[in-house]
Amino acid sequence: MLEMNQRHWVASAAMEYEGNARLDASSLTVASWNLQADRCKPGHDGSDRRGVETCLQQLLREKPHIIVLLEMQRCKRQLRQRDCRYCAAGRCREAHAEWADAVLRENGYDGDFHRARMAQTVGLYFREDALSCAADNGRMLFCHFDARFGEGMNSSKGSVLAPLRHRATGLVLLAVATHLSVPKLPDGALDTSKPLGELVQLRRKVEDVFVRNGGALPLIVAGDFNSVPSSGGEGYAPPHVYERLNEAGRLGWGLHSAYASVLGQEPGFTAWGPDFLGCIDYIFFSPDAFEPLEVLGVPSQPPQDEDAPPSDHLLMQTRLRVRRAIPEANLGTGINSHKPR
Numbered sequence: 611m612l613e614m615n616q617r618h619w620v621a622s623a624a625m626e627y628e629g630n631a632r633l634d635a636s637s638l639t640v641a642s643w644n645l646q647a648d649r650c651k652p653g654h655d656g657s658d659r660r661g662v663e664t665c666l667q668q669l670l671r672e673k674p675h676i677i678v679l680l681e682m683q684r685c686k687r688q689l690r691q692r693d694c695r696y697c698a699a700g701r702c703r704e705a706h707a708e709w710a711d712a713v714l715r716e717n718g719y720d721g722d723f724h725r726a727r728m729a730q731t732v733g734l735y736f737r738e739d740a741l742s743c744a745a746d747n748g749r750m751l752f753c754h755f756d757a758r759f760g761e762g763m764n765s766s767k768g769s770v771l772a773p774l775r776h777r778a779t780g781l782v783l784l785a786v787a788t789h790l791s792v793p794k795l796p797d798g799a800l801d802t803s804k805p806l807g808e809l810v811q812l813r814r815k816v817e818d819v820f821v822r823n824g825g826a827l828p829l830i831v832a833g834d835f836n837s838v839p840s841s842g843g844e845g846y847a848p849p850h851v852y853e854r855l856n857e858a859g860r861l862g863w864g865l866h867s868a869y870a871s872v873l874g875q876e877p878g879f880t881a882w883g884p885d886f887l888g889c890i891d892y893i894f895f896s897p898d899a900f901e902p903l904e905v906l907g908v909p910s911q912p913p914q915d916e917d918a919p920p921s922d923h924l925l926m927q928t929r930l931r932v933r934r935a936i937p938e939a940n941l942g943t944g945i946n947s948h949k950p951r
């Protein structure tokens with residue numbers, strides 16, 4: 611596991627050549643990690659949590675300001691039948707999401723995970739010393755993908771959203787943790803209509819937040835998108851979702867990817883499996899609000915069998931510099947208003 615443990619930060623050209631691009635209070639570290647639910651690991655039944663413990667220990671050593679977690683494992687019996695006596699007693703060995711949530715809270719984070727039907731759910735956490743919830747009611751938002759906008763397929767994926775105020779700069783941003791479906795039909799054929807439908811639902815949720823805010827907010831959208839980069843070919847996870855997030859215009863999101871911005875291209879892989887090796891995890895940002903200064907470098911090849919990594923995905927991490935703060939005049943509007951108008 612030598613190479614996996616020796617990941618180094620890689621600086622952007624601006625960071626290396628411009629004296630003003632420094633890591634200071636105006637920078638934000640964002641991490642995204644598909645933990646691989648322990649029950650999905652080879653030889654595991656989900657009743658021990660060594661995998662998620664190892665992941666959390668690493669995250670708490672690095673203390674990123676925003677943490678996006680995918681595949682937080684929940685107790686299936688409690689989700690389906692609501693009668694797990696171990697969950698009722700608060701000591702269920704399969705309830706890893708609840709455990710991780712408590713550990714993060716003990717370590718200075720606020721946030722939540724999606725509490726709908728997902729057995730492997732999505733979480734979004736932020737460091738309370740650097741960020742505060744900017745919504746009037748202090749609540750986060752949850753998007754459960756269903757079949758309404760897709761192709762009539764049920765989805766077990768979703769997103770967690772939080773309007774956040776960056777204490778050091780006053781910037782209000784919308785952080786979005788998301789996990790999209792694998793682009794496959796039940797018969798195994800490749801088809802991106804399901805994740806693209808989920809992206810449409812997420813876009814509606816985001817625009818709803820913008821309307822309530824009285825204007826658009828800078829975005830940080832991170833997670834596992836189950837889509838390879840445009841240059842990655844069709845193969846296993848066609849790039850349609852990636853392209854939609856990158857493209858500007860009416861349908862596109864106009865976002866940039868932190869890794870592609872710093873490295874010049876996406877990593878060769880972020881996830882691996884018996885029949886897959888590719889880049890499907892990303893940290894996207896609004897380029898008018900943020901500039902990536904660094905990314906946590908990626909190894910040249912996936913770990914070998916004996917390396918026993920805690921997940922079958924890489925931890926993705928970037929440091930973003932805030933380019934601008936929201937003008938003071940916008941702070942009193944919509945979701946973040948506590949003043950009489």
Ligand SMILES: [Zn+2]
Binds near residue numbers: 694703704
């Ligand atoms: Zn349980």
